[in-house]
Structure formats: structure tokens, C-alpha cells
Amino acid sequence: MEGLIEKNIYDWTEEDFREVRKTRLHHACTLAGQGFYFYPMQEGTTHGKTGWNLDATADPEKVRQWVDGGEQLVCVAKRGKCAILDIDNLSACKALGLEESWLEGMYKVQSPSGDGHLHIYFPWDTNLDALPERATVNVPDTEGRLVAEMKLNNATVAAPGSLRLDAEGKKREGAYLPLSEQAPEPCRHTAEIMAWLQAHRKESTPTYQGGGGTRE
Numbered sequence: 746m747e748g749l750i751e752k753n754i755y756d757w758t759e760e761d762f763r764e765v766r767k768t769r770l771h772h773a774c775t776l777a778g779q780g781f782y783f784y785p786m787q788e789g790t791t792h793g794k795t796g797w798n799l800d801a802t803a804d805p806e807k808v809r810q811w812v813d814g815g816e817q818l819v820c821v822a823k824r825g826k827c828a829i830l831d832i833d834n835l836s837a838c839k840a841l842g843l844e845e846s847w848l849e850g851m852y853k854v855q856s857p858s859g860d861g862h863l864h865i866y867f868p869w870d871t872n873l874d875a876l877p878e879r880a881t882v883n884v885p886d887t888e889g890r891l892v893a894e895m896k897l898n899n900a901t902v903a904a905p906g907s908l909r910l911d912a913e914g915k916k917r918e919g920a921y922l923p924l925s926e927q928a929p930e931p932c933r934h935t936a937e938i939m940a941w942l943q944a945h946r947k948e949s950t951p952t953y954q955g956g957g958g959t960r961e
Contacts, residue, residue: 750855750922754908765920769906770812772923774805776820776852776905779868779928781827783808784901786817789910791903793819798899818904820866822880822896828873829896830865830938833858837892841884841945847937850930854905857919864902864921872935873897876942884945895942 749761773783782801784793793801801821802808811818822829830851832838839845848865856862867873876882880900884893896902903909905923932938 749920750924754857754919765906765908765922766812768923769818769904770809772905773808773812773818773820775928776866777803777805777808779827781866782821782823783811783818783904784821785811786819786903786907788817791819791901791909793821793901797821797901817907817910819901819907820864820904822898822900824878824898828867829900829902830867831894831896831902832863832865832892833894834886834890834892835863837886837890838884841886841892841941843893843941844934844937847934847941850933851925852927852929853924854902855922855924856903857909857921863924864905866929867932868929872939875939882942882946884942885947895946 749757749765752761777783780803782803784797784801786792787794797819798821801819801823803826808818820827820829835843835845852866854864854866856864876895876897878898880896880898882895882897883891884895886892894900903921905921907921909919909921
């Protein structure tokens with residue numbers, strides 16, 4: 746992945762896209778085996794297709810079917826199973842006191858939105874139950890700009906190895922590339938991260954209550 750991370754997506758070859766598809770399959774199945782939930786992505790967005798909030802699954806075989814069928818994927822946070830820290834601006838988070846060493850052992854994915862935009866995958870730790878029963882905990886900087894979101898329940902990020910497409914679902918605009926080869930380890934700095942989130946969070950987003958799917 747290192748070569749692709751440094752390469753503009755418009756310069757990718759067909760072999761590069763095949764490699765990213767294999768990466769999407771490998772990493773999604775590995776994470777699904779750890780209990781992370783996935784669902785197909787809507788074209789032109791980084792949101793799940795209709796039914797994502799009810800039908801997301803951690804079944805690696807189902808994930809394999811979707812990827813083999815050409816689907817891009819989202820990862821869906823599920824309380825009691827998995828959580829994802831979406832860092833929009835790492836430098837701004839560090840300015841608020843986040844220590845990069847707290848993220849050691851976490852599974853990291855680079856977002857095409859820009860430098861310092863990472864998705865950090867957390868195996869569920871019961872200490873996170875101290876956070877409110879909401880979908881997302883948001884952290885703004887001192888000027889009110891969003892710099893991080895802790896995805897707790899029925900909130901999504903684009904899955905590793907997935908492509909971001911334009912509004913028509915045709916033009917490839919970027920890719921979510923894994924920076925980690927290993928699966929997530931138990932968080933060694935839960936207390937510090939929890940304290941940081943509690944100190945800097947603003948009012949949380951309510952838990953998603955919409956329909957759009959059927960339970961399996």
C-alpha cells in the first residue's frame with residue numbers, strides 16, 4: 746500500500762485498482778473476524794446503502810460476496826462490538842492534548858480527505874460504556890470546527906480499501922488506504938482517550954432511529 750498512498754488516484758493503473766480490491770477483501774474479512782460490521786456503500790457517497798443500520802454484518806463470507814460482486818463498503822460502529830475514531834485533523838487533535846502514542850496498536854486507515862485524516866478502529870472495550878448512549882461523540886477545536894468523531898453506534902466510515910466516487914458514482918476521487926497490516930489490538934490507552942473525549946466533546950449526535958432494512 747505504501748506506493749499507492751503516495752500516488753494520485755488518477756495515475757493508478759488497472760493493476761493498482763485490482764490490488765486495492767484485494768486489499769478491501771483481505772482487510773474487511775480480517776476485521777469482520779474481529780467483530781467489525783460492514784455493509785455495501787451507496788454510489789457517490791460514503792454512506793451505506795438502504796438497510797445498513799439493520800443489516801450490517803460481521804460475517805466474513807457475506808463480506809466476501811459483496812466485495813466479489815464489486816461493492817465498495819462502509820464499516821458500521823455497533824455498541825458493544827466495535828467503535829471507530831474518525832480523526833479529521835490530527836494536528837488539531839494534538840493541539841487539544843491528544844497524544845499520538847495513545848493510538849499505538851490501533852488499526853489505522855488514511856482518508857483521501859487530506860493529510861492527518863485517519864480512521865482508528867477500536868476493538869470494543871467496556872470502559873467506552875462511560876460515553877453517552879449516542880451514535881457519535883464529536884470533538885471541535887477552539888474555533889468550533891469538527892476535528893474528531895468517536896463513532897459508537899450506527900455511525901459509519903468508509904471501509905479500508907474502498908474507493909470514494911463522485912456524485913454520479915462513476916469518477917474515482919480517492920481511496921481509503923490501510924496504514925496497518927495487523928488487526929486492532931486491545932486499546933492500551935483507553936483511560937487517556939476517554940478523558941480526552943470527555944474533556945473536549947460537544948453535544949453528541951442522537952442514536953440513529955431510522956428504518957430502511959430488515960433484520961437477518
